[in-house]
Amino acid sequence: MVSLTAPVSRWIGRRLLTRAASSGGVDLSRISVVPKAFKVPFQREGLDPRVRVGARRERPPVSRLMHVFGLNVWLVTGYPEARAVLADTTSYSNDIRPMVASAGSTPVHSIGGLGFTDPPVHTRLRGLLTPEFTKRRLARLQPRIEQIVHHQLDVAQEAGEVSDLVRAFAFPVPFQVICELLGVPLEEREEFRAMGAARFDLSQGGAGLFGAASKSREFLFQVVAEQRAEPGDGLIGALIRDHGDELEDVDLAGLADGVFLGGYETSASMLALGTLVLTQHPEALELARRGGAELDAVVEELLRYLGVVQTAFPRFARYDLELFGHEVRRGDVVLVSLSGANRDERLASGAVRFDPTREPGSHLAFGHGFHRCVGSELARMELRTAFRAIAERFPDVELACSPDDLTFRELSVVYGIESLPVRLRPAQPRSAVDAPSRQQL
């Protein structure tokens, strides 16, 4: 085998990148094979990040994952190191455009919404969204979230003795919530739903990831065009009313799609995996039932422990720099393992364990810094409402199969589970529960 010296290989890599960029970009959307080393932060053992991710944190909290086309891919698994990278927009760019030449008919400049853009574009677009995501604005959605959650629990209950909570509950709830938020008309939702949920699947490489992006964006492009004429009540209508003159339809659809992308599969995975954890920890289910601070603590610990978004958006070094003792070259990719950093002892002692009574620290489930999740408050509202409703209505919820028979996602940015068969036995009415004690009196 021919072995190249590092400078030569880097030179070739840069030549390839430059050539590809001048001919339309290194097209990640055409790459269909994922190198083995790259898979490490996206695979797990059950609910735990792979042992190798933990081992990497024990050794250096930053290490080189792989070397491709003369560029290094670095993996950050330590908690303080992860925060430092995520907060640093001077050294790193999120702009992935030079690496994606096409995504179906999606214009390259609007790929991935906010997550793949840098200031000043990012600042401007994010500034348009944040007012819609304040607690006060979101409060209007709370009654609808309650209705949706209870309706889907009815559906799950009616499915029979055993129901699949992924199908009946975990996906339908955030789907409907996001449609409400965006203002997608009721009659168009089925078409939207049919576009599928697996947007973060890496098993087909960039081809799957970027190809899937185009369908829902095209759909939202239509919704935007319709609402130009008659703005609806949701986020799309509000953006058209307040900023319609500054925004082109394609930007609006890109923003809406980024919200859909950011909020759907992530929340669905949290609902499914969170319920799985609660079936294994009845004490946590009881805390969730009580509501208030105890419910909040359960939700925060689930977010930390599960870390369903396994890595943050990739960061690209803007220039040669030092990263906790490593020489990072301009263009190198830095991947921050959020699920790894969330299990760091420097964040929480006994971090590998799920403990809903611990003091919630500043976990990284929603990221950190400029690109921190815009929808975190909405996600929390959904999770609190859903877990409390399950705990109140089905305090004896149990897994209806052996844990060994569960199928988890094999290679996805968002970790998840294919199905979750559970037995939902309704709670005894309070009067019936209280009856024996009254008789004793």
Ligand code: HEM
């Ligand atoms: C439990 C559910 C959720 C989790 C775990 C989650 C997690 C994350 C993470 C880790 C990031 C990237 C941080 C980074 O790279 O620095 C992110 C970004 C984002 N999320 Fe979420 N998210 C969730 C729900 C939502 C919801 C409900 C919405 C909207 C409805 C949403 C919208 C977004 C958007 C638009 C971004 C890009 C922000 C930016 O780049 O400025 N997410 N989310």
